[in-house]
Amino acid sequence: MERDLGLEQLQQGIYAAFKSWHKTDEGDSPFANLVLFRQQQNTTPRKATNKILFQALESLSLTHRQEAALLSRHFLDGEKMQSIAHEKNIGEATAYRWQNDAIAQLAHVLQAHEREARAQRQSILAKRLERPTYTQLIGVDSQIEALLVVLLAPGPPWLIAIEGLGGLGKTSLADALLRRVIDECLFDEIGWVSARQYDFNPGRGLTPRQEPALTAEQLVEKLIEQLLPDTPRPDSFSPQKALALLETRLKQQPHLIVVDNLETVVDLEALLPTLRDLSNPTKFLLTTREKLPYESGIYHFSLLSLNEADTLQLIRHEATLSNPPYLQTAGEAELKAVYQVVGGNPLALRLVVGQTHFFTLPTILADLSAARGKQVEGLFTFIYRRAWEQLDEMTRHVFLAMPLVADGQGNLEHLADLTEIDPASLRDALTWLVTLNLVDRRGEAHDSYYTLHQLTTTFLHEQVLRWQ
Template sequence: MDLAEISPSSIEASLKALRSGNPPHGGLFALVEGIRSPEEKRLVIEDLLINTITDTYLQMRKVEGLKSALPANRQQTLAQIFEDFSTKNSDLQAWCCLYYRYLSPIDLSVEEISQAACVVPQHLRRRINQGLALLTQTLRRRALQNHSQVAAVTQHLPTPEYTQLVGVQSYTSLLLRLFKDPEGPRMVSLEGMGGIGKTAVARAFVSLPENVALWQKVLWVSARQTLLAEDGQLTRSPDASATLEDISARLAEQMGLAALAGKPVQERLEGLRAALFQNRCLVVVDNLETIEEYQQLIPALARMAGSSRFLITTRQTLRQYPFVHTLPIQELPVQSAYELISAEMTRRGQPGSLASRDFAELYRVIGGLPLAIKLVAAQLKLHSLNEILAGFRSAQAGTDGLYRFLYWKTWQSLREPAKQLLLSFLAANPEGEDLEFLSIMSGQSQQDFYTAMQELDAFSLLETNTDHEPTLYRLHRLTVTFLQTDILNLWSGDSTDERTQSG
């Protein structure tokens, strides 16, 4: 959010546009962050301007002991302007000028307003400028307040797994309808194979302003990745959420019920049930298939719903539970997939290097898996499309084989410092770390570290959270899985050589 975009000039341009039926100035889009539809942005901004000016103007008249009502005709309008300027309240005069210059249904020229106010046009201009300054302050405070409220509600959300989203609006719109409906399902599951974008859809949806407005809190729990210990052994993350006890403890902490987190699990569940019945919360359980006892977890969570709702992402279908609304996430259609790979290639400085007819052949091989498309976009900077297609055809069939091939090709393309840095991420916080921490953890010189970071980013191996200050970096879960199962096993002698793995 850039408050500097909300300025007297952008506000006046929007008010003039409002009078002529044109869209508002783009600078005011900072007031409607998260709203995608241009028409919806326009309506929200217009309503905000009209309501803020009108309500404040009438309130200022009330403070001065004047009638808090708008005039019904031209004669009453001119009389009310005279009345406002007869007071010594310059703020009332400023709001009066904004209303009658830009919003009043009675069309008045600058000369008419000046004559009614008994001032010269130059003085009227000063009062208009004063009004624009007051309105700017009001709208900036409103934007900050909204931003703070959103931050408070969404403080437990993880780092987004995307820089650009394609093909998710139909899912987020449906989720919004389901959760807005008082009679809607208490539990919804987003289902699909790994890398298809379940978490991305969930993360995009829960951060929508329209969704945030529905809840007092948005909670997010997920099974944590294992960590790489100093002795080279894979160990469980200390704050893993892989059991019903883990999940309930994390939920209690995020609800601000620290004392409850230390209670026995059944007592904790009862306390959570009472809290979730009293408060409207949206609870996201990400990567359900990695959680032990999930078949016991689902009914336990359902009993806690009350005024709250649950959103689940999983590779395992939950169709066996009649109280769960299942929503399968499909692969991107060919056009959306082409938009994604084009955007990824443009981001890497190679726009227009893949014709749509060539992509059609690639799509027949890899389908519309977003993660696979991003990895292929990185490979196209080093290899021709024919080379990549030949590699796919010789690789093991199936989705696992597809990802394994892509990751091996990427691994083999990395220089040694980038490989070492990639492995060091296994010891990082799965929610992300900042550059300073990663640099220290890598043990590399500054030059090697930043060069390696750029290399990992070029191959789509990094996910960034630019909303956080400072920016956080982490790996996609499937990247972590590849490092743990293929690379570490290779080094320990439990895997075949790289030539065989890469197809």
Template sequence: MLIAGWHFSGLRRGGDMALRTVTTEKAKITELIAVADRLVGDRLHQSLTDVDKIVLEQALRGSKLKDIQVVGYSQGTVERVFAPRLWKLLSQACSQKVGIKNLRLILEDYSQQAQPNTLSIGSDFSENALDRADEAATLAPQDLPNGIDLEGRFPQGSLRESPAQRFIAQPFILENLPAPTSTAFIGREAEIERLLHLLSPDHAAHLISIAGIGGVGKTSLAVECARRCLAASRNPQTYPNVPTFNALIFVSAKLCYLQSFGLLQRFDPMRSLQDILQQIADVLGETELAGASLNEQIHMIRRSLHGSSSASHAPRRTLLIIDNLETMENPQMVLSFLHDLPPSVKSLVTTREQSVFVPVRLVAMPTDEALSLIQHEAQEKGVALNPTERRALLRATGGLPVAIHYAIGQLANDFDLATVLQGMSNPTGDVARFCFETTVNGLRGQPSHHLLMALAMFPTPVLRETLFQVADVATSPDALQGALSQLCQLSLVNQQDNRYGMLPLTQEYALAELKAHPDFAQVARQRWVAWALHFSEPYANQEVKTWHSSFDGLQEEWQNLRAIADFCMTEGWYDELLQIWNNVKAYTYSMGRRKGRTDYWGDRLRWTEWLIAQATQRSQWRTLAEVMLDRAWTLTATRKPRALEEAEQLFEQIQTLRDYQDQPFQTEWAKKMSVLRTQQQQFDEAHQLLDEAEALLNPADWPAGKYARQRVQLLYYRGMTYFKAGQIAAAKQVFETARAQAHEVGWERAVRMTENWLADIAVREGKLDESEQLLVEGLRIAEQQDDPTRSAYVKRSFAELVQARGNPSEAQRWAREALALFEQLGMPYEAEETQAFLNGL
């Protein structure tokens, strides 16, 4: 909470004033601030923030706007954001223009009008005030001042309404709710709706919890709902569907607050049941607890809460909020007390631990709500952010409201964005300490701590069995399940279907814990890598030339496997990375074709570059040649000029290692080298390499199915070489043979690929209907098989077909669709070719 000190230099007139005069002036300013707060609350159903009150206090002391200071904010923010917003708020509440020059005069006028009849301006109420409130509730219509009816409403068209009457009209509500920290509450509408439903007298629940990780907004949600209930209690006709209460009591056991300038310790956290009892007694103002035993105090408070709220002797409806239950000294005793309270009391508890009573569960804010909160906070504090910067803040904060408030506050205090983003991921920073330190400290040395650190190693949620295997193989499954349940109850771990994960900020903190426990980290990392090896082994040697390669289950774990492979590379675990690579290389090639080459093929290139260097150091020539060939083929498939240069170098180096390889490897080398020569438009050499591959192809070296596929591939690449060289008739003959052989072995994808070339050939032969028939079927199959690469090629061929028919606008449509797919898939060479076609239309 921001605190501004009192300075009385502006109150001196010609010398030192007497202490009594200073005290009187301070009390007067306090009274005027309370009047402003009541006006805003009664007429606009809002509350002044701490910042608003600090600005008011200094303005009422006579400070000029340029001299008003608020700790934690720049003077420009006060002058450009806070003050104009406050004047606008007061102008709306007072129905006249309010500014720094007429502020005191207007508030004094309202104060004088309200004094004869108002019950109280402050939050401390005497028994006489309560008696007058009860008496007012029993007055007959003719006894009510100025035409106010029994429900506190002014007759329509009444000309006798005054600011003082507005104060009298409101029902007298006992409350000590904290001021909101922002002018608007952003998001969480579904949670608010559920919480208000639970607080309704029609719902049987009387003990309700808001559970979630530290900093997720539990306290803010509780206070927001309580303030809506307070507004409804004062104006029930205005908010007919919102629960009403006669008393709203807030008790906080929070140990510290997180502000943009750091963690602020609370001076008076309420840690015990006795503290709760005393706070209730203070707000109700009718119970003296001094000298009584704990049991006597509990009995007195129960009786007071059960007591009447007015002369009608109806039970006093009370909302009791216990904030941060987990930091109470004896939370079980507190829960026992809450459980035995009268039915007229609704108890709302915020806690990091999931509870058995009726819960409202909070997780990180959804993307749209978090972005709205970022934008709102930025406007409040005078911080300009573009969409890219807002997205960066969203990623860094993980959608945690406290992190968003902290980050924007730092930006308002002239920290640069890069520093703020780096601070979000700092496991020893203010945000991480506020959210996790207290909770995690209590877990050390327990299986739950091992689970937390093990889970942090996985970038995406994992199955329970995987987590148990990596975390602690010595502990029994029942004990591990109990530990996992504990982490879920503490909101450190989230369950998503049958998988478990954590928020990004939680993960950063847990990784710091892992680093701080190197002995555990070493064995856990070993089990982590062992899991990856065992899991990926069934995917080794998969065929990638069909639409039906069996990679089921691998996609769900891919990000985790990728992280483990990167770890092996960073730590120099050569044998482990080589094995993972052999297990997943077919998958990466297939997914690059289906999902995009940038990510999946980027992984292939990073890992093969490292493996080549390591294999060279170890003189593992056979492995070196295999990895080089895979890398050269990937580079060739990208068709980028620099990539083709590197591929050529690799193919030539492989040729010096061919003595270490068998005949099938040499066949693969010649075949793939021919594709490179075709890309380089060296067609004669490409044909020579294909001849060499055909001569090396021996049925005895291959399983029957793979041998047949090799023959189809050689025909396919020869037809492509003829086509690129402009030998259309020869290309057609070879492609037709390749299609027939692909049909024989049931290789449907190869059938469609050759037919795509045959469709292009038909366009050049003027056989447009034949081309259309081939392309229609090819596009249908490609989309049915979810193969965007094939779809892109077919659509580009459609563009050429319709252009040949004299329909340039339709050709543009097909070409644009193809271009979008090529760009999406990370195929820049094909995108450039398609763009050139569009430019030529």
């Protein structure tokens, strides 16, 4: 879907468009990949093509009157080149050279028109996104590339889920992807709905959002508001009618639609089949803390935490932005100590950097380990509370045993010994913990093990005891 704006291509397109100016059949438009073309609605491809060409010609005549007149006489009015050459007292070869030069000029004009159309379109689409929380995303390039391949594939999967623990950067990754899609005009249409209920800001702490948890119906409503703001609503606007309206739109044209924090949608079981119906050719990019069911048609993308090098880079980047005392001069060993306690969770890392305006690094890390202070408590509540409350006794027991396992050693046998739980129940518990992204499954297909994010280990150290 990517659109090239090369001058040579535009020249060829212009020539082809001139040649077919008078044709009555509706072939493929040489301008089909231009935003200018996509913007023309309620018209035929031929008329749309001719209109684009004519407007470019009109602009050209303001600066290059002779050139515009030559093209118009030859291609639009059908005058023979020979007679034009004769009138101008030049050879026919020269006349053709003039024609080529004029087309080259016209390509510049068309390029400028297309750039302007794109810029306008991009600013409209970007308004549908939320304000980004980051200035620069670290360590995400390969994930962006991998996801773009899936999103831009012309066929399935239609539902793509970015899954992972709170604060890992799912929303930020989706935001970066959509900004890329907008910048490069990879989809004509995008949408963004959020089901998020709480915000956690490293400086201000935990704040609930005004709106209650979203239902599937409300989500459809929100998308209609965003994508069809000017469509009149009938008086009796039932949920079925709303859905049909949205479906017509999403089937007509491929959209890329993000549903952020899908896990908090009230009736998720009802929503998933709806999303499936609405998809193709439209794609849905979903972010969720809880893994979606492993049914056919959902592509699961697990977001991992940052590695040590990226963690250090993130801390240094945050430090340059907010300039807390001492942090900029902190040595590598001190920053590595942060990684030991927090791991590569960007949200938690930003909290730590924010705290260095008030306290020393060792104090902050000790507070985190001991779950001391409002900020720390807020962070743990934000990331873990909802998941923790969904665990039964047995699963909590397994979860609490996880920090006792050395890294890489947590296979099924070892965990069964450690927790003294029968294999079937242990499997159930692990399934649930992995689904909630509280525990990660790693390793090879034949030799896998279960492990915790470093932040989760820290959380289990103290905070969880208060919730028991």
